[in-house]
Amino acid sequence: MTERIFNFSAGPAVLPVPVLEQARDELLGLPGVGMSVMEISHRSKTFDEIIAGAESNLRELMGIPENYHVLFLQGGASLQFSMIPMNLLGEGQSADYVITGSWGKKALKEAKKQGAAAVAADMADSRYSRVPDDGELKLNPDAAYVHMTSNETIEGVEFKAEPETNGVPLINDASSNICSRPIDVSKHALIYAGAQKNLGPSGVTVVIIREDLLERIPAGLHTMLDYRTHAENGSLYNTPNTWGIYILNLVCEWAVEQGGLASIHQRNEEKARKIYDQIDASDFYRGHAARDARSLMNVTFRLPSEELEKKFATEATAAGLDGLKGHRSVGGIRASIYNAFPVEGVDALTQFMREFERTNG
């Protein structure tokens, strides 16, 4: 077998080995089909079963109520930054955006092209190291929706609970922490996520949308940009990412076999705790996020100098720990440890951190 290194990439990210093995085994021919999933019609009975399986496994895993549609779209989470206001920000309405980092800012930028979008909170003063308390939110009771980013991938800050929006529909970009822990889907009007962190390869975007929101969509939207098109056609209006949906289905099956989201959450907490404990063990490493906003998925930290950060990332790569360089916009080190990231990789990182501090501290 090809040797695998520890992949700390923020996304596309590590996938469960059993999923990759099954995909490898079925690459030349799905059992009983004799063709790969990439070579069959998206209208075939075989693909019907795959997409239905993906939906029902995701529903089971997340506890998605009946009155929500599950859509498998393309265009990444970034296209949702535009589709959300195009579909849901009506004439004369305003939407509230909670900004806890880089992705929330991008979502807001697109919303402003569509209509009125207000900032309910912007954590810039903390250099995006915190998330707001409910008391810090300036919410408009008449807003079309409140948009949040439950985990800011670049800064490594995560909400531990949904903000209270007092009945205003809550929309969540959960790209980097979907399925990392149990959540109450019914507290949200819409949840979306690019698949390439916790759910599969890039090229599929999951949108979980409450049925009644479809009624608000203005007439005349372009067909492909209208959520109704995809809801009415079971995500098969046009050719979907068949390969991506196939892998997503396998990842969901794997997650169910892991004991579901409660077990996965427990393991994620243990993995993250090990790295944060190492950060807290001395002054050499400095965590970016405030303790109560620390992400379980993206652990961000600094070293005493940029030179040392560069050296850390380079030497870590040489030691088989890849993808630790922080995002170019913020620098530092980022360890992304999504669901499929093995605890052995976390142990290898903390050992590397101790050794690096001993020789460079």
Ligand SMILES: Cc1ncc(COP(=O)(O)O)c(C=O)c1O
């Ligand atoms: C929280 C968050 N939102 C949005 C995006 C953009 O996703 P995509 O590249 O699928 O458009 C990312 C990508 O990393 C992300 O982490």
